Amino acid sequence: MQANTLSGGFADPATQSAHAFRSLMEAMARPGAIQDIHGAAPPAPLSPAMGAVLLTLCDTETPVYLAGDMDCEAARAWLAFHTGAPFVGPAHCMFAVGKWDALAPLAVYPIGTSEYPDRSATLIVECSELAAGATLTGPGIKDQATLSLPEVEAFQANRTLFPLGLDFIFTCGERLAALPRSTKVS
Amino acid sequence: MTEYNFAYLDEQTKRMIRRAILKGLAIPGYQVPFASREMPMPYGWGTGGVQVSAAVLTPKDTFKVIDQGADDTTNAVSIRTFFQRTAGVATTTATSDATVIQTRHRIPEEPLHEGHILVYQVPIPEPLRFLEPRESETRKMHSLEEYGLMHVKLYEDISRHGHIATSYAYPVKVEGRYVMDPSPIPKFDNPKLGDMAAIQLFGAGREQRIYALPPYTQVVSLDFEDHPFEASKADHPCGMCGATDSYLDELIIDDLGGRMFVCSDTDYCEARQAAGHKGKDAA
């Protein structure tokens, strides 16, 4: 076990996860709005924001899929130690972690059922930047918002599945933004 | 034992509730099941709202609780004290100073802003429950958008009473998709649900459901072309502050049947009186 497996969690889990959740909730409630999120120092290639999201949401009840180069010994050991989350493939995950290209194809993730649309995956996408970009409209957005997205078509296709579909969290450094299935992208 | 977990609930329970809140925000108006925990208060006191507040609060928050508009009922005081002790939050009765407001059966009169989170205590989250007692059936009805029966029920009201008699928990449709119970707020409050700047979260403890309205969400009260929705209230000004735009409670003030109408939102009424507004019954 490497030394940095044991470190980098929340020093004060109750209050730090409370603050981290508020950033997450604001992000999910206001698609495109970029929020700060602090408190985690995971090993590379996980960003601090990615680490904080995982510490806040994951535990033994949340199967996690690590995609591409996120599926490495450092990330696995850190997540296992701090959250106890089981690792699974994309078809059975509740959370997927990776860079955009590594997370494809989106069709394999659970999108919920018509009676339980909440039983769907949330994809946490590690990004090289968070900035203005595509135009967003829908619930949570006054008039319109804007966010840099890795592409547009995938999110438009996801929107057509509503109320089923995937929800997205974008992490970069110590910042995050979100795009729920309800958002229209153009 | 004087050691509490922060905000009473253990971390695993808060994570589970937080995950449900995020899915609720992603699917506005849809009821997300969650595993409700025992809380050290009776169900009638809004354990669903309390669990949602526990999952949302940070030590930096300023917390307000209203019970039918009032900050000083036993229920409101108990919940406020509970989070003051367990989460170390500041508390207030002033809507404008609060960041998280837990409510039973009212929306504050003062418009909420982007820094506000409004947490509703919900007794019966399923708007179709009185039409169909079986959960498996109402779930199917929501999935198929089978809301015809709901319209039939409201229309029966019209044929019987000449108008829609439902005055509390008046059903709404969210973003043209899910029919939602706004909790037993007076229908006077319904127009505030839509396009609100604040985040609205709904928690039902006994029924184990969480649902949500993100800010600026489209919320439409169900109605008919020939009988449009009306956000009615008693046709009087407030006796204490003279407000003509607020929801009023009718009070019996003496043994002779004397009556008086007063704002149900006590913070709103007191702030108006402090600013010099006076109703006809004010001393």
Ligand SMILES: [Zn+2]
């Ligand atoms: Zn008044």
